[in-house]
Amino acid sequence: MTENFEALWRALPYLVDGVIITLQLTAGGALLAIIVAIGFGLLARFENIFLRGIARTVIELFRGTSLLVQLFFFFFVLPLPPFNLELPAVFTGILALGLNYGAYGAEVVRGSINSVPAGQWEATTALSLSRTHRMWRVIFPQAWALMLPSLNNLLIQLLKGTAVVYLITIVDFTAELNRLRVQTDVFFAYTLGLLVYFAIAYVLTLAMNALETRAKHRLGYGGKWSDAIMNTPIPDAKGAGQFG
Template sequence: MTDNLEALGRALPRILDGLLITVELTVGGALLALIIAVVLGLLARVDNILLRGFARVVIELFRGTSLVVQLFFFFFVLPLPPFNLDLPPILVGLVGLGLNYGAYAAEVVRGSINSVPKGQWEATTALSMSRAQRMRRIIFPQAWALMIPSLNNLLIQLLKGTAVVYTITIVDLTNVFNKLRIETDVFFAYTIALIIYFLLAYALSSFMGLLERRATAKLGRGRKKTKAVPDLKGAATA
Protein backbone atom coordinates (compact mmCIF):
# COMPACT_ATOMS: atom_id res chain seq x y z
CA MET A 1 0.00 0.00 0.00
CA THR A 2 2.87 2.34 0.84
CA ASP A 3 4.44 1.70 -2.55
CA ASN A 4 1.12 2.48 -4.23
CA LEU A 5 0.79 5.77 -2.38
CA GLU A 6 4.34 6.73 -3.27
CA ALA A 7 3.67 5.95 -6.93
CA LEU A 8 0.46 7.97 -6.73
CA GLY A 9 2.41 10.90 -5.31
CA ARG A 10 4.93 10.72 -8.14
CA ALA A 11 2.12 10.55 -10.68
CA LEU A 12 0.18 13.45 -9.15
CA PRO A 13 1.46 16.09 -11.65
CA ARG A 14 0.46 13.81 -14.55
CA ILE A 15 -2.93 13.17 -12.94
CA LEU A 16 -3.57 16.90 -12.60
CA ASP A 17 -2.58 17.46 -16.23
CA GLY A 18 -4.89 14.65 -17.32
CA LEU A 19 -7.67 16.03 -15.12
CA LEU A 20 -7.28 19.45 -16.74
CA ILE A 21 -7.54 17.91 -20.22
CA THR A 22 -10.64 15.96 -19.21
CA VAL A 23 -12.30 19.08 -17.78
CA GLU A 24 -11.41 21.10 -20.89
CA LEU A 25 -12.86 18.41 -23.15
CA THR A 26 -16.00 18.15 -21.02
CA VAL A 27 -16.70 21.87 -20.75
CA GLY A 28 -15.65 22.72 -24.30
CA GLY A 29 -17.45 19.72 -25.78
CA ALA A 30 -20.59 20.51 -23.78
CA LEU A 31 -20.68 24.15 -24.92
CA LEU A 32 -20.19 23.14 -28.56
CA ALA A 33 -22.80 20.38 -28.20
CA LEU A 34 -25.31 22.86 -26.75
CA ILE A 35 -24.83 25.28 -29.65
CA ILE A 36 -25.16 22.46 -32.18
CA ALA A 37 -28.20 21.06 -30.36
CA VAL A 38 -30.07 24.37 -30.35
CA VAL A 39 -29.30 25.04 -34.02
CA LEU A 40 -30.19 21.54 -35.21
CA GLY A 41 -33.17 21.27 -32.87
CA LEU A 42 -34.66 24.48 -34.24
CA LEU A 43 -33.85 23.60 -37.86
CA ALA A 44 -35.54 20.22 -37.42
CA ARG A 45 -38.82 22.10 -36.81
CA VAL A 46 -38.77 24.61 -39.68
CA ASP A 47 -41.12 24.40 -42.66
CA ASN A 48 -38.30 24.59 -45.21
CA ILE A 49 -37.76 21.00 -46.29
CA LEU A 50 -34.11 21.57 -47.25
CA LEU A 51 -33.15 23.00 -43.86
CA ARG A 52 -35.20 20.40 -42.02
CA GLY A 53 -33.68 17.63 -44.13
CA PHE A 54 -30.15 18.92 -43.50
CA ALA A 55 -30.77 18.89 -39.76
CA ARG A 56 -32.19 15.36 -39.85
CA VAL A 57 -29.25 14.04 -41.90
CA VAL A 58 -26.67 15.53 -39.51
CA ILE A 59 -28.54 14.32 -36.42
CA GLU A 60 -28.96 10.77 -37.70
CA LEU A 61 -25.40 10.60 -39.04
CA PHE A 62 -23.76 11.44 -35.73
CA ARG A 63 -26.25 9.51 -33.63
CA GLY A 64 -25.94 6.46 -35.85
CA THR A 65 -22.14 6.17 -35.93
CA SER A 66 -19.60 5.42 -33.23
CA LEU A 67 -17.84 8.26 -31.42
CA VAL A 68 -14.55 6.40 -31.77
CA VAL A 69 -15.00 6.09 -35.54
CA GLN A 70 -15.87 9.77 -35.76
CA LEU A 71 -12.72 10.71 -33.84
CA PHE A 72 -10.61 8.47 -36.09
CA PHE A 73 -12.17 10.06 -39.17
CA PHE A 74 -11.43 13.60 -37.99
CA PHE A 75 -7.92 12.70 -36.83
CA PHE A 76 -6.69 10.33 -39.55
CA VAL A 77 -8.83 11.05 -42.63
CA LEU A 78 -9.24 14.84 -42.65
CA PRO A 79 -5.46 15.46 -43.02
CA LEU A 80 -5.54 13.46 -46.29
CA PRO A 81 -6.49 14.83 -49.73
CA PRO A 82 -8.91 16.23 -50.71
CA PHE A 83 -9.58 17.61 -47.21
CA ASN A 84 -6.00 18.50 -46.18
CA LEU A 85 -7.31 19.61 -42.79
CA ASP A 86 -4.83 18.75 -40.04
CA LEU A 87 -6.47 19.57 -36.72
CA PRO A 88 -4.70 19.47 -33.32
CA PRO A 89 -5.73 16.41 -31.25
CA ILE A 90 -7.45 18.50 -28.58
CA LEU A 91 -9.54 20.25 -31.23
CA VAL A 92 -10.44 16.91 -32.79
CA GLY A 93 -11.63 15.73 -29.39
CA LEU A 94 -13.74 18.85 -28.86
CA VAL A 95 -15.29 18.68 -32.33
CA GLY A 96 -15.97 14.95 -32.08
CA LEU A 97 -17.61 15.20 -28.67
CA GLY A 98 -19.54 18.32 -29.62
CA LEU A 99 -20.98 16.85 -32.81
CA ASN A 100 -21.77 13.45 -31.33
CA TYR A 101 -23.51 14.61 -28.19
CA GLY A 102 -24.92 17.69 -29.91
CA ALA A 103 -26.82 15.37 -32.26
CA TYR A 104 -28.37 13.55 -29.30
CA ALA A 105 -29.12 16.82 -27.52
CA ALA A 106 -30.79 18.22 -30.66
CA GLU A 107 -33.58 15.68 -30.21
CA VAL A 108 -33.93 16.82 -26.59
CA VAL A 109 -34.24 20.43 -27.74
CA ARG A 110 -36.77 19.57 -30.45
CA GLY A 111 -38.84 17.38 -28.13
CA SER A 112 -38.85 19.95 -25.32
CA ILE A 113 -40.00 22.73 -27.64
CA ASN A 114 -42.78 20.47 -28.93
CA SER A 115 -43.79 19.77 -25.31
CA VAL A 116 -44.61 23.40 -24.58
CA PRO A 117 -48.44 23.56 -24.23
CA LYS A 118 -50.30 24.43 -27.42
CA GLY A 119 -52.08 27.25 -25.65
CA GLN A 120 -48.79 29.07 -25.21
CA TRP A 121 -48.17 29.01 -28.96
CA GLU A 122 -51.68 30.24 -29.69
CA ALA A 123 -51.36 33.04 -27.15
CA THR A 124 -48.14 34.32 -28.75
CA THR A 125 -49.95 34.47 -32.07
CA ALA A 126 -52.78 36.43 -30.43
CA LEU A 127 -50.20 38.87 -29.09
CA SER A 128 -48.86 39.39 -32.64
CA MET A 129 -45.36 38.23 -31.76
CA SER A 130 -42.86 37.50 -34.49
CA ARG A 131 -41.41 34.00 -34.69
CA ALA A 132 -38.14 35.18 -33.14
CA GLN A 133 -39.90 36.99 -30.28
CA ARG A 134 -42.19 34.02 -29.66
CA MET A 135 -39.29 31.60 -29.43
CA ARG A 136 -36.93 33.83 -27.45
CA ARG A 137 -39.35 35.28 -24.90
CA ILE A 138 -42.02 32.63 -24.39
CA ILE A 139 -41.39 29.19 -25.88
CA PHE A 140 -37.67 28.59 -25.37
CA PRO A 141 -37.58 29.62 -21.67
CA GLN A 142 -40.29 27.05 -20.96
CA ALA A 143 -38.62 24.43 -23.13
CA TRP A 144 -35.27 25.12 -21.44
CA ALA A 145 -36.69 24.16 -18.04
CA LEU A 146 -38.03 20.95 -19.57
CA MET A 147 -34.80 19.95 -21.32
CA ILE A 148 -32.32 20.46 -18.48
CA PRO A 149 -32.80 17.00 -16.84
CA SER A 150 -32.18 15.23 -20.15
CA LEU A 151 -29.23 17.51 -20.94
CA ASN A 152 -27.83 16.65 -17.52
CA ASN A 153 -27.82 12.96 -18.44
CA LEU A 154 -26.09 13.71 -21.75
CA LEU A 155 -23.51 15.88 -19.97
CA ILE A 156 -22.56 12.97 -17.71
CA GLN A 157 -22.37 10.72 -20.77
CA LEU A 158 -20.11 13.28 -22.44
CA LEU A 159 -17.82 13.31 -19.40
CA LYS A 160 -17.49 9.55 -19.64
CA GLY A 161 -17.07 9.83 -23.41
CA THR A 162 -13.90 11.85 -22.93
CA ALA A 163 -12.25 8.60 -21.84
CA VAL A 164 -11.96 7.47 -25.48
CA VAL A 165 -9.98 10.49 -26.67
CA TYR A 166 -6.74 8.85 -25.59
CA THR A 167 -7.08 6.81 -28.80
CA ILE A 168 -6.00 9.92 -30.73
CA THR A 169 -2.90 10.59 -28.58
CA ILE A 170 -4.56 12.91 -26.04
CA VAL A 171 -3.23 12.32 -22.54
CA ASP A 172 -6.46 12.55 -20.56
CA LEU A 173 -7.35 11.21 -17.12
CA THR A 174 -7.99 7.66 -18.34
CA ASN A 175 -4.69 7.56 -20.18
CA VAL A 176 -2.82 8.64 -17.04
CA PHE A 177 -4.42 5.90 -14.94
CA ASN A 178 -3.72 3.31 -17.62
CA LYS A 179 -0.05 4.12 -17.07
CA LEU A 180 -0.37 4.34 -13.28
CA ARG A 181 -1.66 0.77 -13.06
CA ILE A 182 1.71 -0.40 -14.35
CA GLU A 183 3.48 1.36 -11.48
CA THR A 184 0.94 0.22 -8.85
CA ASP A 185 -1.78 -2.38 -9.44
CA VAL A 186 -5.04 -2.54 -11.36
CA PHE A 187 -7.36 -2.34 -8.35
CA PHE A 188 -5.63 0.68 -6.80
CA ALA A 189 -5.26 2.70 -10.01
CA TYR A 190 -8.75 2.22 -11.34
CA THR A 191 -10.37 2.70 -7.93
CA ILE A 192 -8.79 6.14 -7.74
CA ALA A 193 -9.94 6.81 -11.32
CA LEU A 194 -13.51 5.79 -10.46
CA ILE A 195 -13.56 8.14 -7.48
CA ILE A 196 -12.29 11.10 -9.53
CA TYR A 197 -14.79 10.51 -12.34
CA PHE A 198 -17.59 10.17 -9.76
CA LEU A 199 -16.65 13.49 -8.13
CA LEU A 200 -16.57 15.20 -11.53
CA ALA A 201 -19.97 13.75 -12.44
CA TYR A 202 -21.43 14.77 -9.08
CA ALA A 203 -20.16 18.33 -9.51
CA LEU A 204 -21.70 18.54 -13.00
CA SER A 205 -25.03 17.12 -11.78
CA SER A 206 -25.11 19.62 -8.93
CA PHE A 207 -24.47 22.47 -11.36
CA MET A 208 -27.21 21.30 -13.71
CA GLY A 209 -29.58 20.91 -10.76
CA LEU A 210 -28.91 24.55 -9.87
CA LEU A 211 -29.66 25.59 -13.46
CA GLU A 212 -32.93 23.64 -13.38
CA ARG A 213 -34.05 25.27 -10.13
CA ARG A 214 -33.24 28.73 -11.48
CA ALA A 215 -35.00 28.04 -14.77
CA THR A 216 -38.19 26.87 -13.06
CA ALA A 217 -38.03 29.77 -10.57
CA LYS A 218 -37.88 32.29 -13.42
CA LEU A 219 -41.05 30.75 -14.82
CA GLY A 220 -42.78 31.17 -11.47
CA ARG A 221 -42.90 27.46 -10.80
CA GLY A 222 -42.41 26.12 -7.30
CA ARG A 223 -40.47 22.90 -6.72
CA LYS A 224 -43.73 20.96 -6.24
CA LYS A 225 -45.59 22.72 -9.02
CA THR A 226 -43.66 21.55 -12.04
CA LYS A 227 -46.80 21.49 -14.23
CA ALA A 228 -47.86 25.04 -13.59
CA VAL A 229 -48.04 27.33 -16.63
CA PRO A 230 -46.29 30.71 -16.27
CA ASP A 231 -48.08 34.01 -16.68
CA LEU A 232 -47.84 34.51 -20.43
CA LYS A 233 -48.91 38.16 -20.40
CA GLY A 234 -46.32 39.01 -17.78
CA ALA A 235 -43.60 37.16 -19.72
CA ALA A 236 -44.58 38.83 -22.96
CA THR A 237 -44.50 42.36 -21.54
CA ALA A 238 -41.33 41.86 -19.47
Protein backbone atom coordinates in the same frame (compact mmCIF):
# COMPACT_ATOMS: atom_id res chain seq x y z
CA MET B 1 -0.27 -0.82 -0.36
CA THR B 2 2.45 1.59 0.74
CA GLU B 3 4.15 1.19 -2.61
CA ASN B 4 0.88 2.08 -4.35
CA PHE B 5 0.54 5.36 -2.47
CA GLU B 6 4.16 6.20 -3.12
CA ALA B 7 3.61 5.62 -6.83
CA LEU B 8 0.44 7.73 -6.63
CA TRP B 9 2.39 10.58 -5.03
CA ARG B 10 4.98 10.48 -7.79
CA ALA B 11 2.30 10.38 -10.47
CA LEU B 12 0.12 13.05 -8.86
CA PRO B 13 1.32 16.01 -11.01
CA TYR B 14 0.67 13.99 -14.18
CA LEU B 15 -2.75 12.89 -12.94
CA VAL B 16 -3.66 16.53 -12.22
CA ASP B 17 -2.57 17.48 -15.74
CA GLY B 18 -4.72 14.63 -17.06
CA VAL B 19 -7.74 15.86 -15.09
CA ILE B 20 -7.23 19.36 -16.52
CA ILE B 21 -7.20 17.96 -20.08
CA THR B 22 -10.35 15.97 -19.31
CA LEU B 23 -12.07 19.11 -17.99
CA GLN B 24 -10.99 21.05 -21.09
CA LEU B 25 -12.44 18.35 -23.33
CA THR B 26 -15.65 18.29 -21.29
CA ALA B 27 -16.09 22.07 -21.27
CA GLY B 28 -15.21 22.51 -24.94
CA GLY B 29 -17.30 19.55 -26.03
CA ALA B 30 -20.28 20.72 -23.94
CA LEU B 31 -20.09 24.25 -25.36
CA LEU B 32 -20.02 22.97 -28.93
CA ALA B 33 -22.73 20.41 -28.15
CA ILE B 34 -25.19 23.00 -26.82
CA ILE B 35 -24.62 25.20 -29.88
CA VAL B 36 -25.19 22.22 -32.18
CA ALA B 37 -28.19 21.04 -30.13
CA ILE B 38 -30.02 24.36 -30.15
CA GLY B 39 -29.09 25.19 -33.74
CA PHE B 40 -30.09 21.89 -35.30
CA GLY B 41 -32.94 21.31 -32.84
CA LEU B 42 -34.57 24.53 -34.03
CA LEU B 43 -33.64 23.88 -37.66
CA ALA B 44 -35.34 20.47 -37.50
CA ARG B 45 -38.63 22.27 -36.82
CA PHE B 46 -38.46 24.54 -39.86
CA GLU B 47 -41.24 24.29 -42.41
CA ASN B 48 -38.70 24.54 -45.23
CA ILE B 49 -38.12 20.93 -46.23
CA PHE B 50 -34.58 21.63 -47.49
CA LEU B 51 -33.38 23.16 -44.20
CA ARG B 52 -35.23 20.53 -42.18
CA GLY B 53 -33.65 17.82 -44.33
CA ILE B 54 -30.15 19.17 -43.68
CA ALA B 55 -30.81 19.18 -39.95
CA ARG B 56 -32.20 15.63 -39.96
CA THR B 57 -29.26 14.36 -42.02
CA VAL B 58 -26.66 15.84 -39.69
CA ILE B 59 -28.49 14.66 -36.57
CA GLU B 60 -28.92 11.10 -37.81
CA LEU B 61 -25.36 10.93 -39.15
CA PHE B 62 -23.76 11.76 -35.82
CA ARG B 63 -26.31 9.86 -33.74
CA GLY B 64 -26.08 6.80 -35.95
CA THR B 65 -22.30 6.40 -36.02
CA SER B 66 -19.84 5.58 -33.27
CA LEU B 67 -18.07 8.37 -31.37
CA LEU B 68 -14.84 6.40 -31.67
CA VAL B 69 -15.18 6.08 -35.45
CA GLN B 70 -15.93 9.81 -35.73
CA LEU B 71 -12.88 10.56 -33.60
CA PHE B 72 -10.64 8.40 -35.80
CA PHE B 73 -12.13 9.91 -38.97
CA PHE B 74 -11.40 13.47 -37.86
CA PHE B 75 -7.89 12.64 -36.64
CA PHE B 76 -6.62 10.10 -39.18
CA VAL B 77 -8.71 10.63 -42.33
CA LEU B 78 -9.06 14.41 -42.59
CA PRO B 79 -5.27 14.95 -42.93
CA LEU B 80 -5.31 12.72 -46.05
CA PRO B 81 -6.18 13.85 -49.62
CA PRO B 82 -8.55 15.25 -50.72
CA PHE B 83 -9.23 16.90 -47.34
CA ASN B 84 -5.64 17.74 -46.29
CA LEU B 85 -6.99 19.13 -43.03
CA GLU B 86 -4.85 18.36 -40.00
CA LEU B 87 -6.48 19.33 -36.71
CA PRO B 88 -4.84 19.58 -33.27
CA ALA B 89 -5.59 16.54 -31.13
CA VAL B 90 -7.46 18.40 -28.37
CA PHE B 91 -9.53 20.32 -30.92
CA THR B 92 -10.33 17.04 -32.67
CA GLY B 93 -11.54 15.56 -29.41
CA ILE B 94 -13.75 18.57 -28.70
CA LEU B 95 -15.10 18.50 -32.26
CA ALA B 96 -16.04 14.80 -32.11
CA LEU B 97 -17.58 15.06 -28.64
CA GLY B 98 -19.49 18.23 -29.48
CA LEU B 99 -20.95 16.95 -32.73
CA ASN B 100 -21.82 13.51 -31.36
CA TYR B 101 -23.54 14.62 -28.17
CA GLY B 102 -24.89 17.75 -29.85
CA ALA B 103 -26.82 15.50 -32.24
CA TYR B 104 -28.46 13.76 -29.30
CA GLY B 105 -29.08 17.12 -27.68
CA ALA B 106 -30.80 18.40 -30.84
CA GLU B 107 -33.51 15.79 -30.36
CA VAL B 108 -33.86 16.85 -26.72
CA VAL B 109 -34.28 20.48 -27.81
CA ARG B 110 -36.80 19.61 -30.52
CA GLY B 111 -38.81 17.36 -28.22
CA SER B 112 -38.85 19.89 -25.39
CA ILE B 113 -40.10 22.67 -27.67
CA ASN B 114 -42.82 20.35 -28.94
CA SER B 115 -43.78 19.61 -25.31
CA VAL B 116 -44.66 23.23 -24.53
CA PRO B 117 -48.48 23.29 -24.16
CA ALA B 118 -50.43 24.27 -27.26
CA GLY B 119 -52.12 27.05 -25.29
CA GLN B 120 -48.80 28.86 -25.06
CA TRP B 121 -48.45 28.90 -28.84
CA GLU B 122 -52.03 30.06 -29.23
CA ALA B 123 -51.48 32.88 -26.74
CA THR B 124 -48.45 34.17 -28.63
CA THR B 125 -50.45 34.12 -31.85
CA ALA B 126 -53.29 36.04 -30.20
CA LEU B 127 -50.80 38.71 -29.10
CA SER B 128 -49.47 38.96 -32.67
CA LEU B 129 -45.89 38.25 -31.60
CA SER B 130 -43.37 37.75 -34.38
CA ARG B 131 -41.93 34.27 -34.94
CA THR B 132 -38.65 35.27 -33.29
CA HIS B 133 -40.23 36.88 -30.23
CA ARG B 134 -42.67 34.01 -29.93
CA MET B 135 -39.82 31.54 -29.67
CA TRP B 136 -37.28 33.39 -27.53
CA ARG B 137 -39.60 35.29 -25.19
CA VAL B 138 -42.26 32.69 -24.50
CA ILE B 139 -41.68 29.20 -25.89
CA PHE B 140 -37.95 28.62 -25.47
CA PRO B 141 -37.73 29.65 -21.77
CA GLN B 142 -40.37 27.04 -20.96
CA ALA B 143 -38.71 24.43 -23.18
CA TRP B 144 -35.34 25.23 -21.58
CA ALA B 145 -36.63 24.23 -18.15
CA LEU B 146 -38.00 21.01 -19.63
CA MET B 147 -34.82 20.05 -21.47
CA LEU B 148 -32.29 20.65 -18.68
CA PRO B 149 -32.68 17.22 -16.95
CA SER B 150 -32.01 15.43 -20.25
CA LEU B 151 -29.13 17.78 -21.08
CA ASN B 152 -27.70 17.00 -17.66
CA ASN B 153 -27.65 13.31 -18.55
CA LEU B 154 -25.94 14.07 -21.85
CA LEU B 155 -23.31 16.20 -20.09
CA ILE B 156 -22.42 13.31 -17.80
CA GLN B 157 -22.28 10.98 -20.81
CA LEU B 158 -19.99 13.48 -22.56
CA LEU B 159 -17.68 13.55 -19.53
CA LYS B 160 -17.41 9.77 -19.63
CA GLY B 161 -16.97 9.90 -23.41
CA THR B 162 -13.73 11.84 -22.96
CA ALA B 163 -12.17 8.59 -21.77
CA VAL B 164 -11.80 7.35 -25.37
CA VAL B 165 -10.00 10.48 -26.58
CA TYR B 166 -6.63 9.22 -25.28
CA LEU B 167 -6.65 6.85 -28.27
CA ILE B 168 -5.65 9.77 -30.52
CA THR B 169 -2.53 10.55 -28.45
CA ILE B 170 -4.19 12.96 -26.00
CA VAL B 171 -2.78 12.36 -22.53
CA ASP B 172 -5.94 12.81 -20.50
CA PHE B 173 -6.86 11.41 -17.09
CA THR B 174 -7.62 7.93 -18.47
CA ALA B 175 -4.21 7.78 -20.16
CA GLU B 176 -2.52 8.73 -16.88
CA LEU B 177 -4.54 6.07 -15.06
CA ASN B 178 -3.20 3.47 -17.46
CA ARG B 179 0.33 4.58 -16.65
CA LEU B 180 -0.41 4.45 -12.94
CA ARG B 181 -1.80 0.93 -13.35
CA VAL B 182 1.60 -0.26 -14.58
CA GLN B 183 3.28 1.18 -11.48
CA THR B 184 0.65 -0.05 -8.99
CA ASP B 185 -2.14 -2.55 -9.76
CA VAL B 186 -5.43 -2.66 -11.64
CA PHE B 187 -7.67 -2.38 -8.56
CA PHE B 188 -5.88 0.62 -7.08
CA ALA B 189 -5.57 2.61 -10.32
CA TYR B 190 -9.08 2.11 -11.64
CA THR B 191 -10.75 2.53 -8.25
CA LEU B 192 -9.05 5.92 -8.10
CA GLY B 193 -10.35 6.60 -11.61
CA LEU B 194 -13.92 5.74 -10.60
CA LEU B 195 -13.76 8.09 -7.62
CA VAL B 196 -12.35 11.02 -9.60
CA TYR B 197 -14.84 10.65 -12.46
CA PHE B 198 -17.67 10.36 -9.94
CA ALA B 199 -16.55 13.53 -8.16
CA ILE B 200 -16.43 15.50 -11.40
CA ALA B 201 -19.80 14.13 -12.52
CA TYR B 202 -21.39 15.00 -9.18
CA VAL B 203 -20.16 18.60 -9.33
CA LEU B 204 -21.51 18.91 -12.88
CA THR B 205 -24.85 17.45 -11.76
CA LEU B 206 -25.11 19.98 -8.93
CA ALA B 207 -24.41 22.81 -11.37
CA MET B 208 -27.04 21.56 -13.82
CA ASN B 209 -29.59 21.05 -11.04
CA ALA B 210 -28.97 24.62 -9.88
CA LEU B 211 -29.44 25.82 -13.47
CA GLU B 212 -32.71 23.90 -13.68
CA THR B 213 -33.88 25.38 -10.39
CA ARG B 214 -33.08 28.89 -11.65
CA ALA B 215 -34.87 28.26 -14.95
CA LYS B 216 -38.00 27.08 -13.15
CA HIS B 217 -37.81 29.93 -10.68
CA ARG B 218 -37.82 32.42 -13.55
CA LEU B 219 -41.02 30.80 -14.79
CA GLY B 220 -42.64 31.27 -11.39
CA TYR B 221 -42.24 27.72 -10.08
CA GLY B 222 -40.36 28.85 -6.98
CA GLY B 223 -37.74 26.56 -5.54
CA LYS B 224 -34.46 27.04 -3.67
CA TRP B 225 -30.85 26.27 -4.51
CA SER B 226 -30.97 23.63 -1.75
CA ASP B 227 -33.47 21.79 -3.95
CA ALA B 228 -30.69 21.43 -6.51
CA ILE B 229 -28.31 19.94 -3.93
CA MET B 230 -30.90 17.48 -2.65
CA ASN B 231 -32.01 16.78 -6.25
CA THR B 232 -35.66 17.02 -5.23
CA PRO B 233 -38.32 17.91 -7.77
CA ILE B 234 -39.76 21.41 -7.63
CA PRO B 235 -43.56 21.21 -7.53
CA ASP B 236 -45.38 23.15 -10.18
CA ALA B 237 -47.72 25.76 -8.75
CA LYS B 238 -51.13 25.80 -10.32
CA GLY B 239 -50.88 27.89 -13.41
CA ALA B 240 -47.14 28.54 -12.89
CA GLY B 241 -45.35 29.29 -16.08
CA GLN B 242 -48.58 29.63 -17.96
CA PHE B 243 -48.93 32.53 -20.30
CA GLY B 244 -51.73 35.00 -19.56
